[in-house]
Amino acid sequence: MSHRADLDTECEILWAQLELVGSKRILLGAFYRPPESGSDILDQLQLSLSKIDVNKDRNILNIWVAGDFNLSHIDWENQTTIPGCPKPGLSRQLIELSNDFGLEQVVREPTRGSNILDLFFMSNPTLMDRVRILPGMSDHTGIPLVTINTRPKVNRSKPRRIHLYHKADWSAIKEDLTYISSDFQDICSDMVTVDDLWDDFCTRVKGTMDKNIPNKVVTPHKSPPWFNRNVSRIYRKKKKAFNKAKHSNNTDDWEIFRSLRKELNRQSRRNYRQYVRDTCSESMKKFYSFIKSLKKTPLVSQL
Template identity: 25%
Template structure:
């Protein structure tokens, strides 16, 4: 399958943005458009269509706001997957050039800021199922502004649980620039190195306060050099690290802090020292985050045993 030119946006209500979106899509020649917070209902059935594209949508039920949608060029063969639950605002489709050919699983998801933990867990179960695909791309606004994607850390319990799910499902998050209010809220995930590229944060759609994310889905996974950076401890300056950590007035910083707050501050200082004293290098199969032999089944078994031993 050839390269797909794609764009994702949190519309914060499509409203009168439809014409602007169509102009952007046709001018740039996008093959796929993912949208969150459409704010559509049945009254928009006549106005949501876009010439030359098939529309897949999941509107929020019984209350205002939310909703997700995908526009996909009519030349592609597309199969929509059953979501399994109406609690999670998500949409999943398989895209290929022809039926029964190699396909890519594409999803779009919106998670409201006040979503409860039970619904989060429904989404993680859904994510674990779709992550079994060999080629997965997920775009969406998950509303975890406290996550540091550079350090893979988070302050809130629900955010840390989300990071755990990302790790469990071997997903990589590709948006590094802020998309709203200084935080990368609009995210892009894949489970295959080289499947997604050309990620660029663009301007906003209409009066939305979220910036759009442009990216490409490749027809096949490239085997070129990974651009993912990992820590290169072989070239680390441990003397500098000890000096930087030793300069921190720990008693002053940690005085009167609770366990969680103290741990967050401690980790922040350690990561800052690490950033200055440990260089990075491109990820390779030998020095990557996981060893080549550590497949999904073995990873799950190790995690299961770890939980048992910690009881």
């Protein structure tokens, strides 16, 4: 851990850079806003955050800002002030500041009386596991304990084996099934349970499938959310046209491939723009999540 003095400003904030083994770095800021201070303190916090160079610090996984902000009556779920808010201007300034820098406040339970004064802002709230309020100290009734997975598990689809039915030897399968049918009748008796008969039947059918139907292992690919059925259909046609053109090296086949590639790019861009419009209109949370995912989302035109 090292002190990031280059991010300090004229407010009570201390930045530390955490070095993690096998993961990207984390910037952690500890902040305190005196109860009677004005908007200048939040201005200094904004200045401090603006000093983070995205290009220089691109290997940083997350930005956390935690501390006692002494601003109550904020509905963090809906990003609004609660009626009767004693400092509505400062509260709105803090909400806008968090939105400007893509930070989400994750503490939802009171830390002093009925107020949420101790806050924890995260640039990537999907890493958060849970938040617990521990017994507090001095006049604070609770202290937030935030459990975070710095290396979140990714649910990846496992490779699976599929049968190629268009290459099956159906004559051999019919012959085997005929033998299975006659042999199955011979083993039926009062001494054999239904479960045993079913297990034996399934084993025999699976055996003839594995013997007479070729198979291969496929690895699923995660597609972008705008990669719908229509785009997928065009993509398959483009891939098929490319294989045909590569095999024949015919001018007309290459023209068909280029036409399908152009159609795929046009349709994917149209779907992408519509997806962005829908995401932006739903909520700011989904919008910022989408912005953060851009570095990880493959381009449709490259699929």
